[in-house]
Amino acid sequence: MLRTVSLTLLLCSGLLNAEDKRPNILWIFAEDLNPFMSCYGVKENPTPNIDRLAENGVLFEKAFTPSPVCSPARSSLITGMMSTSINAHNHHSSRTVESGNFLKVPALPELFREAGYFTFNQGKDDYNFIYDREAFYTGEVRLHYWYTFSGGGSWKDPDRKRGQPFFGQIQINGGKYALKESYLAARLTPEERIDPTTVTLPPYYPDIPSVRRDWANHYDTARITDKQIGRIIAELEEDGELENTIIFFFSDHGYKGARHKQFCYDGGLQVPLIIANFGSNELIERAKRVPEIAALLDVSATSLVLAGIQLPATMESQNLLDPNNRREFVISTRDRCDFTIDRIRSVRTEDFHYIRNFMPERPYSQLSYRHDRPEIKEIIELAAAGGLDEIQMQWYGDQKPEEELYDVANDPHQIHNLAEDPGYQSELAELRMILANWIEESGDMGEVSETETLKGIENLRFIKSRWEEKCINPEYQILEDDSET
Numbered sequence: 001m002l003r004t005v006s007l008t009l010l011l012c013s014g015l016l017n018a019e020d021k022r023p024n025i026l027w028i029f030a031e032d033l034n035p036f037m038s039c040y041g042v043k044e045n046p047t048p049n050i051d052r053l054a055e056n057g058v059l060f061e062k063a064f065t066p067s068p069v070c071s072p073a074r075s076s077l078i079t080g081m082m083s084t085s086i087n088a089h090n091h092h093s094s095r096t097v098e099s100g101n102f103l104k105v106p107a108l109p110e111l112f113r114e115a116g117y118f119t120f121n122q123g124k125d126d127y128n129f130i131y132d133r134e135a136f137y138t139g140e141v142r143l144h145y146w147y148t149f150s151g152g153g154s155w156k157d158p159d160r161k162r163g164q165p166f167f168g169q170i171q172i173n174g175g176k177y178a179l180k181e182s183y184l185a186a187r188l189t190p191e192e193r194i195d196p197t198t199v200t201l202p203p204y205y206p207d208i209p210s211v212r213r214d215w216a217n218h219y220d221t222a223r224i225t226d227k228q229i230g231r232i233i234a235e236l237e238e239d240g241e242l243e244n245t246i247i248f249f250f251s252d253h254g255y256k257g258a259r260h261k262q263f264c265y266d267g268g269l270q271v272p273l274i275i276a277n278f279g280s281n282e283l284i285e286r287a288k289r290v291p292e293i294a295a296l297l298d299v300s301a302t303s304l305v306l307a308g309i310q311l312p313a314t315m316e317s318q319n320l321l322d323p324n325n326r327r328e329f330v331i332s333t334r335d336r337c338d339f340t341i342d343r344i345r346s347v348r349t350e351d352f353h354y355i356r357n358f359m360p361e362r363p364y365s366q367l368s369y370r371h372d373r374p375e376i377k378e379i380i381e382l383a384a385a386g387g388l389d390e391i392q393m394q395w396y397g398d399q400k401p402e403e404e405l406y407d408v409a410n411d412p413h414q415i416h417n418l419a420e421d422p423g424y425q426s427e428l429a430e431l432r433m434i435l436a437n438w439i440e441e442s443g444d445m446g447e448v449s450e451t452e453t454l455k456g457i458e459n460l461r462f463i464k465s466r467w468e469e470k471c472i473n474p475e476y477q478i479l480e481d482d483s484e485t
Helices: 007-013 048-055 070-079 108-114 181-187 209-238 296-306 374-384 390-396 422-442 454-470 474-484
Strands: 024-030 057-064 118-124 141-143 149-152 166-172 245-251 273-277 288-295 330-334 344-348 352-357 403-407
Touching: 024 209, 024 296, 048 057, 048 209, 048 245, 048 273, 070 108, 070 296, 108 118, 108 166, 108 296, 166 209, 181 209, 209 245, 209 374, 245 296, 273 296, 288 296, 288 330, 344 422, 352 422, 374 390, 403 422, 454 474
Parallel strands: 024 166, 024 245, 057 288, 118 166
Antiparallel strands: 057 273, 118 149, 141 149, 245 273, 330 344, 344 352, 352 403
8 A cells, every 4th residue: 555645754754855765656748749749640640659558558549638728727736626627617717916816726836836846837837726836846937928937946956855755747838839830840840740641631621722721730849849748858867866857748738729629529628648667666567558548636645645644535536547436427617718618527437528608608719829820711701602511610609509419439420419310319318417416515606707706807817917809708798897887
């Protein structure tokens, strides 16, 4: 049985020295990346370093994020709690003291530090709660964007004691910059770039040059990610840290395309997830593949278990490496994203995917941050001109169905909604009940609109200060009403 540890015990036993052989835990945390990699069967996109991780660990073939947008997903992973359970579900909330949702549950960096680990974050945090950064991480902290902070920590930090195990996060761009040609050109030679004419587009996107280029760019970012991982592995090895470091590689959510990021289809939810160890950790099998569905949320508990740290009783995350913890379903949630207000919940099982749209009157394609992108503009123009087929036009109607049900084995692209099919009413009723029970039992805080609380209104005010005229959802009217009184 794994031992549990506390700072007091470690100090008394003298384990905070060179003899402390507990494993380092390193998260390589990519942004906006689907598993378009050779170890996931995409052989036309070779990723040898990611393949090497898979050869030295456990690859989860169907891992799903708790939210298809950055800050709720990151808030979940750093706490092991669904963002809807800790009021961290609205994107870029708690960015001011007035709107502040102060963290009320233990976060992983605090738990690791209490257990004697050195903790660092290299890159952005993007959490939807206010926290003490000095209590979380060692290393330089600076303002990264207008809404989030970035850390400059490393396992090389002089504040790390000799032999002290570390819990670290290295944030990498992943698919974030697929549209930035200068970024791609600086990291891949012309010969290394994917030819857009060779990629296979999913049927819900029109076959036009701008979409092909964007899709090929996402493949390119996976290989840039692979090169970054290769450099991290080499640096760990050079520093003598590799064999005692357990590496988690994953992404926060999927590709930034119109039907991927911010939406609860597999394209937005399915991410790479590999747990690797180049040493001899008995809990991590080599070259193992897990075909069953898995929750990315469970990275949190698994990291603690591998370090021998007791899980908080309230934590919703579970140990991925315990075969008795296999999940029968994975819940994912989407609420306000930037200035676009919506509420979507999904239940993903091995065979079916159920999606509940709580605001069916708002179309999938309502105004969002991505509307300024060339390929999105072109798709919208095609939709207006009648240039999209029936499947593609599903995304550009005036509203969306209240419920969606997909047979994922026979419909991997999730384009044939079976919610009204008489032959699937028993499956629909079962999944509907699973979601209803989860909402009640977990206390889903998305049930309460931001307009109903003072802090929520301050969140909306903050968002409008950034996005201004794009804040057209009716919820923003409360800000106009306030200004008139």
